[in-house]
Amino acid sequence: xxxxxxxxxxxxxxxxxxxxxxxxxxxxIFIVPVLTVFGRIDIHTAVxxxxxxxxxxxxxxxxxxxxxxxxxxxxAILLETATTSGALCGVFVAGVIPTAYLYxxxxxxxxxxxxxxxxxxxxxxxxxxxxxxxxxxxxLDGAGYSxxxxxxxxxxxxxxxxxxxxxxxxxxxxxxxxxxxALRLPIKVSSATSNFMxxxxxxxxxxxxxxxxxxxxxxxxxxxxxxxxxxVLGARLLMRVPGEKLRLMFVGILLLLAMQxxxxxxxxxxxxAAA
Amino acid sequence: xxxxxxxxxxxxxxAAMLRHGTSLASSVIALGLGVAVxxxxxxxxxxALGIALFIALPVARVVAMMVFFARSRDYRFSxxxxxxxxxxxxxxxxxxx
Numbered sequence: 001x002x003x004x005x006x007x008x009x010x011x012x013x014x015x016x017x018x019x020x021x022x023x024x025x026x027x028x029i030f031i032v033p034v035l036t037v038f039g040r041i042d043i044h045t046a047v048x049x050x051x052x053x054x055x056x057x058x059x060x061x062x063x064x065x066x067x068x069x070x071x072x073x074x075x076a077i078l079l080e081t082a083t084t085s086g087a088l089c090g091v092f093v094a095g096v097i098p099t100a101y102l103y104x105x106x107x108x109x110x111x112x113x114x115x116x117x118x119x120x121x122x123x124x125x126x127x128x129x130x131x132x133x134x135x136x137x138x139x140l141d142g143a144g145y146s147x148x149x150x151x152x153x154x155x156x157x158x159x160x161x162x163x164x165x166x167x168x169x170x171x172x173x174x175x176x177x178x179x180x181x182a183l184r185l186p187i188k189v190s191s192a193t194s195n196f197m198x199x200x201x202x203x204x205x206x207x208x209x210x211x212x213x214x215x216x217x218x219x220x221x222x223x224x225x226x227x228x229x230x231x232v233l234g235a236r237l238l239m240r241v242p243g244e245k246l247r248l249m250f251v252g253i254l255l256l257l258a259m260q261x262x263x264x265x266x267x268x269x270x271x272x273a274a275a
Numbered sequence: 276x277x278x279x280x281x282x283x284x285x286x287x288x289x290a291a292m293l294r295h296g297t298s299l300a301s302s303v304i305a306l307g308l309g310v311a312v313x314x315x316x317x318x319x320x321x322x323a324l325g326i327a328l329f330i331a332l333p334v335a336r337v338v339a340m341m342v343f344f345a346r347s348r349d350y351r352f353s354x355x356x357x358x359x360x361x362x363x364x365x366x367x368x369x370x371x372x
Contacts, residue, residue, distance in 0.1 A: 006308065006311075052326055052329055052330070055329050055330065055332065055333060056297065056300070056301070056329055058333070059293045059296060059297045059300075059329070059332050059333065060293075060297045062289070062290065062293045063290040063291075063293055063294045064290075066286045066287075066289055066290040066293075067286060067287070067290050069286060071286070073285060073286070073289070073340070074352060077337070077340055077352065077355055077356050077359060078352075078355055080337070080359045081355060081358050081359055081362070084359055084362040084363055084366070085362055087366065088362060088365065088366045088369070091366060091369065091370065092369075138351075199293075199332070199333035199336070200333040200334075200336070200337060200359065200363075202333070203330050203331075203332075203333040203334055203363060204362060204363045204366045205366070206330045207330055207334075207363055207364075207366050207367035207370065208366045208367060208369055208370030209370065210326070210327065210330055210367070210370065211367050211368070211369075211370030211371035212370040212371070215326060217307075217319045217322050217323040217326060218311075218319060218322075220326055221304045221307060221308055221319075221322035221323075221325065221326060222308060224300075224301070224304055224325070224326065224329060225301060225304050225305055225308065228297060228301045229301075
């Protein structure tokens, strides 16, 4: 393994992680497309490395949210039963699904992310019916909100877990709408709680990949390191960068990557090996 | 009913755990990649340990929650945390098979 490739992997992770941090979204979604399309790395290797990056980013950024008490810990552990079960299922599916389908599913998730990035998240109108929540015995409610439609939320989280283990992403793209619209959490709470859960969800998938020997150290190590450093830098830049142009640029990148993933699924490659 | 009723330390314990754990795992990976420049095989073994540490970190966080809930006599949530641990362990065993 050449040090050149490792430097390139490190740089890719650093750049996507900084940009992801600036936009307040997970960068995991960029790692697999970039590695497979430009690095011509096997998609299973890319997914394994990306899962490690997702864990690293989640752990690196969790502390401030916890200290501000934005993270709903009780809700997180409850929903994690669903996301880890989903991840277990995703691990099975990843073992049997033809690679071309994997690219198609990834393209669909990229398009969904682009769409989500265009439509701004709106605060769900919280009807304060304190006490009328059916889940009071679980003591899930936080300051100023009560958790709604828990079974629907759990079902969506199961789906998010499958996608996470299958594609090596945090599935924030599925978790956040589940929390905003099904559970009716305030935006900051759902972002913090989703970020907190992503680490455990990815660990459930990564544990199986690791045991299978599908996590290639020379690929995953530089990616993980770049992601952590990028996440720390990105969080500091968060407030300083003008958002709108960057968002549009990102939507453009997501669309391009989606297109490229579809082409790859069909066996057409536009790019040679970059590294 | 609010999460404020949780004894405050759990948030602080988890925040400290994740912060120090991230530093440790990242340092081990950085060390491994450094060593790999002259000694590829040895360096990669160290880096692989760092990766294993990263996978173990969220699992350790679930263990901490399980213990904390049990000590607060919140056996229902302690059980939920145990279930999450069981699922992750099963996933690892399925992969190792």
